Amino acid sequence: xxxxxxxxxxxxxxxxxxxxxxxxxxxxxxxxxxxxxxxxxxxxxxxxxxxxxxxxxxxxxxxxxxxxxxxxxxxxxxxxxxxxxxxxxxxxxxxxxxxxxxxxxxxxxxxxxxxxxxxxxxxxxxxxxxxxxxxxxxxxxxxxxxxxxxx
Numbered sequence: 599x600x601x602x603x604x605x606x607x608x609x610x611x612x613x614x615x616x617x618x619x620x621x622x623x624x625x626x627x628x629x630x631x632x633x634x635x636x637x638x639x640x641x642x643x644x645x646x647x648x649x650x651x652x653x654x655x656x657x658x659x660x661x662x663x664x665x666x667x668x669x670x671x672x673x674x675x676x677x678x679x680x681x682x683x684x685x686x687x688x689x690x691x692x693x694x695x696x697x698x699x700x701x702x703x704x705x706x707x708x709x710x711x712x713x714x715x716x717x718x719x720x721x722x723x724x725x726x727x728x729x730x731x732x733x734x735x736x737x738x739x740x741x742x743x744x745x746x747x748x749x
Contacts, residue, residue, distance in 0.1 A: 610635040610748055620711045620743065625687050626722045635748040640711070643718065646736025648727050651719035658736070661720075663694065663728035694725055701729050711743045721745055 608614065612631040615622060615638070622631070649656045658664055666674035674691065681689045712723030720727065723742075730738055 607635070610637065612636050619709060621707075621709050623710075623722065629687055630721065631745075637746045637748060639744050640741055641744055642739050642741050643714075644736060645727050645731040645734075645738050645740060648712070648714060648718050648720060648731075648742075650724060651715075651717060658728060658731045661724060661728050663725045664732055666691075666694065667698075667728060667732040697725055698729060701726070701733075706730060706740075708741065711741060713743045713745055716744055716746060718742075 612627075612634045615631070615636075646658055648658050650658075650661050653661075655661055662670075662674050662677040671691075674694070678689045678691065681687065706726065706729075710723070710726070712727050713721040714723075715721055727740070730740060
């Protein structure tokens with residue numbers, strides 16, 4: 599029996615993420631996930647095991663948003679400039695401060711799941727994870743969505 603290509607593609611389409619209980623940032627989705635074929639799974643991890651391999655950072659404590667929370671403002675400003683210069687999603691101190699205020703006031707919304715690859719490197723949610731590590735410690739456990747790109 600032949601299976602229509604559309605059925606096969608729908609099985610791996612990133613669009614099916616909208617059928618999960620999770621919410622995704624529109625800017626992130628359009629920038630990285632739109633029209634991509636993926637596999638995903640939900641798993642629990644300690645925030646201290648997350649990293650940013652894209653920037654060769656293998657400890658969340660070395661991530662620039664974490665360092666900002668620890669008082670290193672200049673390093674974060676450099677991170678924001680790097681995003682602006684390379685046309686990556688906009689990062690600003692004001693935007694991060696607004697996120698911090700929201701997390702302080704409303705707590706962490708688990709429906710806005712942090713997304714990682716199989717090596718625990720951030721795909722989306724680095725700022726939220728850094729806040730959680732800073733606020734609750736590196737042993738704090740959260741659910742993450744692990745995504746593997748097929749296309």
